[in-house]
Amino acid sequence: MPKADSPVTLPVAELAPSKSPSVPCENLDAAIRAARQRFVARNPNSGKLFGKAAEYLPGGNTRTLLYTAPYPVFMKKGEHYQVFDEDGHAYTDFVGELTAGLYGHSHPLIKKTLIDTINNIGLNLGSTIAQETAHAKLICSRFHLDKVRFTNSGTEANLHALAGARKFTGKRKVAVFSGGYHGAVLGFWDGVQENGVDQDDWVIGRYNDAGLAKRLIEKDDIGAVLVEGMQGAGGCIPGTKEFLMQIQESAKKIGAVFILDEVMTSRLGPSGLQAIVGLKPDLTTFGKYLGGGLAFGAFGGREDIMAVYDPRSPGSLAHSGTFNNNTLVMHAGFTALSEIYKPEVAVEFNRVGDSFRTSLQSVSKGTKMSVTGLGSICGIHFSQNGQTEISSRESIEEDMPLKDLFYMELMENGFWINKRGSMALILGTPQSELDRFVECVESFLRRHKSLVSL
Numbered sequence: 001m002p003k004a005d006s007p008v009t010l011p012v013a014e015l016a017p018s019k020s021p022s023v024p025c026e027n028l029d030a031a032i033r034a035a036r037q038r039f040v041a042r043n044p045n046s047g048k049l050f051g052k053a054a055e056y057l058p059g060g061n062t063r064t065l066l067y068t069a070p071y072p073v074f075m076k077k078g079e080h081y082q083v084f085d086e087d088g089h090a091y092t093d094f095v096g097e098l099t100a101g102l103y104g105h106s107h108p109l110i111k112k113t114l115i116d117t118i119n120n121i122g123l124n125l126g127s128t129i130a131q132e133t134a135h136a137k138l139i140c141s142r143f144h145l146d147k148v149r150f151t152n153s154g155t156e157a158n159l160h161a162l163a164g165a166r167k168f169t170g171k172r173k174v175a176v177f178s179g180g181y182h183g184a185v186l187g188f189w190d191g192v193q194e195n196g197v198d199q200d201d202w203v204i205g206r207y208n209d210a211g212l213a214k215r216l217i218e219k220d221d222i223g224a225v226l227v228e229g230m231q232g233a234g235g236c237i238p239g240t241k242e243f244l245m246q247i248q249e250s251a252k253k254i255g256a257v258f259i260l261d262e263v264m265t266s267r268l269g270p271s272g273l274q275a276i277v278g279l280k281p282d283l284t285t286f287g288k289y290l291g292g293g294l295a296f297g298a299f300g301g302r303e304d305i306m307a308v309y310d311p312r313s314p315g316s317l318a319h320s321g322t323f324n325n326n327t328l329v330m331h332a333g334f335t336a337l338s339e340i341y342k343p344e345v346a347v348e349f350n351r352v353g354d355s356f357r358t359s360l361q362s363v364s365k366g367t368k369m370s371v372t373g374l375g376s377i378c379g380i381h382f383s384q385n386g387q388t389e390i391s392s393r394e395s396i397e398e399d400m401p402l403k404d405l406f407y408m409e410l411m412e413n414g415f416w417i418n419k420r421g422s423m424a425l426i427l428g429t430p431q432s433e434l435d436r437f438v439e440c441v442e443s444f445l446r447r448h449k450s451l452v453s454l
């Protein structure tokens with residue numbers, strides 16, 4: 001695993017894994033009940049904090065994904081590749097802040113950049129700053145964009161990319177795919193957009209169905225296609241080359257703007273997943289780790305499309321955002337991409353991720369568990385019917401209780417993972433921790449053989 005930064009020696013994990021049950025549990029309900037009892041006994045401080053949080057936040061929560069029953073673990077701090085909870089347990093962090101935490105929790109170069117920025121520059125200057133050009137130039141050259149714009153999140157990046165595409169084509173309808181997630185108001189779970197905006201403007205296809213994508217896109221009223229090269233929140237399901245190329249071709253044929261959402265996937269290689277697959281999207285959206293660990297988003301691509309945002313042109317689109325170019329993120333993001341996540345680091349990091357996933361696939365072979373993903377991003381699945389070929393959200397019925405048990409027991413082994421089953425590696429995680437995770441998964445599958453057998 002490439003180090004977060006070569007001169008730094010990362011501390012060996014002082015994990016406090018508790019003993020997972022050594023007696024095989026044959027009954028899933030009983031196993032979950034027992035795991036929950038152990039959870040409550042292990043995490044009394046989180047329980048108290050949750051009680052307080054629920055007084056002021058609905059469900060004690062301000063980010064739905066982080067809610068878990070009976071209550072979530074409250075983390076107290078993070079260091080390098082580890083997080084530490086309020087009850088004194090240490091975990092190797094495999095959540096990796098859903099891909100944004102690539103550099104870990106205390107990378108010295110990012111820390112230095114943030115402190116220097118605070119000391120020497122100041123926080124919010126309310127003006128254009130030279131550093132935004134530096135970061136824009138770096139992102140344009142790394143991801144082959146003509147022009148780029150910054151936002152505060154991946155959600156905003158997609159909303160602005162869509163607004164730009166609509167302005168450019170004069171058409172409102174957008175083709176998207178079931179299981180796609182493009183931000184807080186842009187989730188298309190099970191073919192339906194919930195909690196969303198522009199409700200009537202979506203045409204929703206099935207992921208990895210190239211024939212259907214062609215039929216849906218090649219219509220007169222489609223102004224844009226928005227797709228992830230690998231569905232992240234939808235289960236870390238990679239798009240096939242055939243599917244993604246079909247989208248590109250169909251969009252081109254009718255003059256629709258092809259927007260590739262690389263908010264998660266741009267870390268999969270030096271120039272993102274698009275370079276690996278050979279795609280040339282009209283616009284690409286970004287976020288997560290490209291802000292160096294701070295709130296960030298960006299969208300960019302073709303000169304003629306991005307020109308709709310040029311304020312020198314009459315009738316241009318407005319693009320607001322108080323913090324779009326804030327000093328901290330412009331400096332931290334630039335340091336992170338130019339000095340830490342260099343092209344060769346990206347290649348090696350994702351090679352390690354591929355080998356980690358292959359090991360997980362190997363130990364879970366012949367069980368209800370399967371592992372999807374690409375490079376440094378993995379998705380853990382447990383299927384109800386033994387389906388282990390996963391090409392779309394519809395292609396698998398997840399066994400949620402089994403997933404729940406996995407989540408709770410792996411946490412007891414000292415691994416911070418999320419209930420959804422998505423994992424994003426952090427730079428500098430020791431190989432021994434990757435190996436230990438694989439061993440613990442193998443032991444989980446052995447321990448619960450009767451529950452996970454096909």
Ligand SMILES: Cc1ncc(COP(=O)(O)O)c(C=O)c1O
Pocket residue numbers: 098152153154155156158181182183184228232233261262263264287288296297
């Ligand atoms: C593919 C994709 N697009 C967009 C977003 C939204 O990014 P943000 O949470 O920064 O708004 C996410 C977040 O997980 C994502 O995975």
